[in-house]
Amino acid sequence: MTTTGTGAAAAGRRVLAPLALAQFICSFAGSSMNVMINDISEDLDTSVQGVQVAITVFLLVMAALMIPGGKLTDRWGRKRCLMLGLAVYGVGALLSAAAPGLGVLILGNSVLEGVGTALLIPPVYILTTLLFTGTAARARAFGAIMALGGIGAAAGPLIGGLLTTAIDWRANFGFQVLVVAVILFLTRTLEDPLPADPGRPFxxxxxxxxxxxxxxxxxxxxxxxxxxxxxxxxxxxxxxxxxxxxxxxxxxxxxxxxxLLATSLFRSRVSNLGLVTQNAQWLVLMGVSFTVGAYLQVVRGYSAIATGGVFTAATLGLLASSLAAEALAKRRAQRTLIVTGFATTTAGVLVLLLLVRAYGGPWPFVPGLLLIGLGLGLMLTPSVNVVQSAFPDDRQGEISGLSRSVSNLGSSLGTAVAGTILVSALSPNGYAAAMIVLAGFGVVGLGAALFLPHDRPPGGAHRRPRR
Missing domain, CATH: 4.10.860 (DNA Excision Repair, Uvrb; Chain A)
Known part of the structure; x- marks a missing residue:
């Protein structure tokens, strides 16, 4: 590689690092609390349902405000929205760490961190689209961001369990503050390629x-x-x-x-199908995370670190398939990867249901969680590529906000649906019912993926999907 090429690659990594870390910490926040359900409920004198509400409201605030957050990037500028979102998120994490009760935890974690995420995530995807030109470079950048996002969601229970056991559940929020501080430091030299337009209507x-x-x-x-x-x-x-x-x-x-949102965004069949797959992916991931986490702690009495240890299988599976994502994208069509991902993930949910009901101990959770991690790692990036590449650069602000809103709505629905079923009957039957419903959503995602057009990337580059 030439000196110029080496310098360009290094510059790309410097730009990408804070963007990928921002997606990591937001995904981490959505799943790490699932292993602290008992600790939080006992310390704050609340119930499992109270903690479920806090988790769901955080995910819901993100989903509800993501589209407005995407539109505000045009008025305020992408870098300013990113840094403002990080600041609001950091304040929310600090407040959550010091929360004396559930109400303050909901204000800090669910509201302020949710608002901060809605402000900072759209700029991550818009800046990636604008700063990385060319389909191959953009695909690699989105691959890194989605990989860290998926790892954050899958590793959240493990890291959260370690922090809770070694220190306290509040250390989980201290960790988030530290990561946000690092992102703010890395973002200081980031340049917004487009000027802000304060006169843009909202x-x-x-x-x-x-x-x-x-x-x-x-x-x-x-x-x-x-x-x-x-x-x-x-x-x-x-x-x-x-x-x-x-x-x-x-x-x-x-x-x-x-x-706020142009109706023309919904006229692309390919984009619509891609949005369905994104929603189903995050619904299954967060639904499984909450269901397994609550079941292990409340029904089986596992500690936070033991519960987090069980989730290591999903983290390893997602990491393995994410690392292979770029090589797979050069040889397989995006549709193939998404279909295979949903088939593998749905099979993992069914394996979780069958083995856990048949055998005791932690090991029956491992094969199913491993399959879920492998499947999600295969399809997270292709689903984003399908949606983003269905529109030109001047529509990326709108489609990025819509895409992230649909994904986060899936996360909140996954926690709400699975959590409601499980909390209403904390028993093996409640666990089985939640898993059956989540498997059903996996089948819905698979059905949408099967209707995506057949495309094969020539020479390793992603071809723009047909509209």
């Missing part, structure tokens, strides 16, 4: 309607084990508000004004 009504609709839908799922009529009412209200949101943005478009 659709406040659309932002409120979209966020309210998503909140009502997920809250309705959380209410399922308490009041059936309340659940139905919240779900119906959420559907009505989201319908009003789509009616509002169509009205703005007819008037020639810029809406």
């Amino acid at each position: 659709d406040t009504v659309g932002a409120v309607l979209s966020a309210a609709g998503l909140v009502l839908l997920v809250t309705g799922i959380l209410a399922a084990d308490n009041n059936t009529w309340l659940m139905i009412g919240l779900l119906a209200a959420g559907a009505i508000v989201l319908a009003a949101f789509f009616g509002w943005i169509r009205r703005l478009e007819r008037a020639g004004r810029e809406p």
